[in-house]
Amino acid sequence: MSKKINLFVVDDEAGFRKLMVKVIPRTKYHLEVFSNGSEVLKAIEKKEFDVGLVDIKMPDMDGVELLKRLRTQNILTEFVVLTGQASVATAIESMKLGCYDYLTKPTRLDELEAVIQKAYEKKVIKKENIILKEELQIKDKYYEMIGKSSKMESVFSLIDKVAKTSSPVLIIGESGTGKELVAKAIHKNSNRRDKPFIVIDCASLSENLLENELFGHEKGAFTDASSMKRGLFEIADRGTLFIDEIGEMKLTTQAKLLRAIETHQFRRLGGIKQIRVDVRIITATNRNLVEDARNGNFRKDLYYRLNVVTINLPPLRERKEDISLLVKHFMANSQVTTTKKKVGQEFMKILMEYDWPGNVRELANVVERALIISVSEYITPADLPIDFCRLPAGYSYPSDKMGLSKLLKDFERDAIIKALRECKGNKIETARSLRLSRSKLYRKLKEYRIM
Known part of the structure; x- marks a missing residue:
């Protein structure tokens, strides 16, 4: 209407x-x-x-x-x-x-x-x-971060405030929430925006390699050191160094990082010369650093030094009102198809009911897959991964007070959606697998508003 x-x-x-x-x-x-x-x-x-x-x-x-x-x-x-x-x-x-x-x-x-x-x-x-x-301005200012929920508005407000300073920032959030985007937004809105923004991921490097990447080494510092190498602290001078997954850093490296942050100086591996730098430190983790510090797995003094300003990124399940905006953004910027697609109501309903353990990254992948799989003008539940067949979080089995007719209709609707997914949206194959005539299947799709 x-x-x-x-x-x-x-x-x-x-x-x-x-x-x-x-x-x-x-x-x-x-x-x-x-x-x-x-x-x-x-x-x-x-x-x-x-x-x-x-x-x-x-x-x-x-x-x-x-x-x-x-x-x-x-x-x-x-x-x-x-x-x-x-x-x-x-x-x-x-x-x-x-x-x-x-x-x-x-x-x-x-x-x-x-x-x-x-x-x-x-x-x-x-x-x-x-x-x-307005959306383009937000995307430009906050580095592709999308959201109008109150929780994201609070994040944007905090980004604006901390960007004007050079204080360390600790970003806490689950995997896939966009912690690196927050770091980029802080850098882009700061007076260091024209200087380097350097990223290092602690989880992907061994202790020795991580230390070497951060501080560099002198020629001859170890067997394979055939030439001097500048570390990321040097490369990021007058800019921003983003240290991702800081909770995975070993205690010995933490001690050297703390000294570099506090004194703005460090020595390359195998060197004696103190190198002075001006670097803004932003760190991120999905771990509970307070608990890690209590258990002796993270230095308390480093935690307090990094935790000058904390930005808590909400998981997607806590800002579901942003899902439709994110879906539109991913569809508009997708390169996987030149055909303009629309989102079916049933598809969007399932996205809203899902709890998104992989957060925004998972949503982006689901939308991209749907755009590739979809064979019609509308993206439908049939274009979702098979994982979505499982019951959503918080699902409760129907009450025995619910009428038999309603129970049967719900079962029939779910069966049709599942068959559509398994047949990759092919309605002829779906009708055959359900042992329905094509005309009856189309009537059922219309009845249950399955696009």
């Missing part, structure tokens, strides 16, 4: 207002009528209108004056001017004020509705463009 258009009419003639209430279809419009401009100005403060029909000739405040006042407000409403006295000068003045169109009374209802519809469509496009622009 299409959305009703929020419409207002302002005209000082009571007869015309009554006529509009009578002829404007309630199935298509939420209509409000006003007798003067002052009433419109009060109403516009409390409600957003899509389209306004404005009479030019009115006492106290005429239509042109009303339009001038409305245009000073930050509203997206499109206006159509109505008058019983056609005037080229008035029409030009109205159009200069941004009116969508200009009609003379009397006018046919079908003509009026056509103009209202077009004005409404322009308003919708204008609003979508503003939202898109």
Whole structure:
């Protein structure tokens, strides 16, 4: 069902207002009528209108004056001017004020509705463009991070604050939540943005190799050291060093890291010269460093040095209102297909019910897979990985008070979805596997709103 258009009419003639209430279809419009401009100005403060029909000739405040006042407000409403006295000068003045169109009374209802519809469509496009622009600004500022949930707004706010300083930042979050993106956003919004942003992952390196990567070595420091190598601390000078999975770092390396952070100096492996650097340190982990410090697996003094500002990244299951935004982002930026796809309601419902242990990274992979597998205009549950066949977290078995008919329908619907997945969306194969005729399968798909 299409959305009703929020419409207002302002005209000082009571007869015309009554006529509009009578002829404007309630199935298509939420209509409000006003007798003067002052009433419109009060109403516009409390409600957003899509389209306004404005009479030019009115006492106290005429239509042109009303339009001038409305245009000073930050509203997206499109206006159509109505008058019983056609005037080229008035029409030009109205159009200069941004009116969508200009009609003379009397006018046919079908003509009026056509103009209202077009004005409404322009308003919708204008609003979508503003939202898109805002999203692009957020993506640009926060390095592809997407979200409008309150938890992500708090993260963005903290990024803005810490970016202005050079203090260490500790980012805590589960795997796949986007910790590196937060680090990049802090760097990009800081006064170090034009300097290096260097990343090192502690989990992927042995203790000796990690130390070598961080601090470098002198020629002859060990058997294979045939030349001097600068470490990442040197390379990141005046920039940002992002140390990922800091909780995996061994205690001996932690001690050297702490000294480098506190003194802004270090020595290459095998060297005697102290090298001074100016590096902003950002670290990240999915571990509980407080617990690790208590158990002796992480230095308390290093934890306190790193934990000047902590940014806790929420898992995707705690910000599910961002899922639709993320899906749109992944689809718009995907390179796996040139065909424009749409998201089916059932597909989105399943995404919203899932708990996402792999967080945003898992969602991105699921969307990419669906785009590759999908054979129709819409992405459907059949395009989901087989893992999604399992019951969602928090699922409870139906109560025995539930009617048998409802239980059977739920079972039938789930069976059809499972068969569609296994047949990769091929409806002929799905019908054959379920021993249904194609026409009956299509009726069932429509009945259960499986796109």
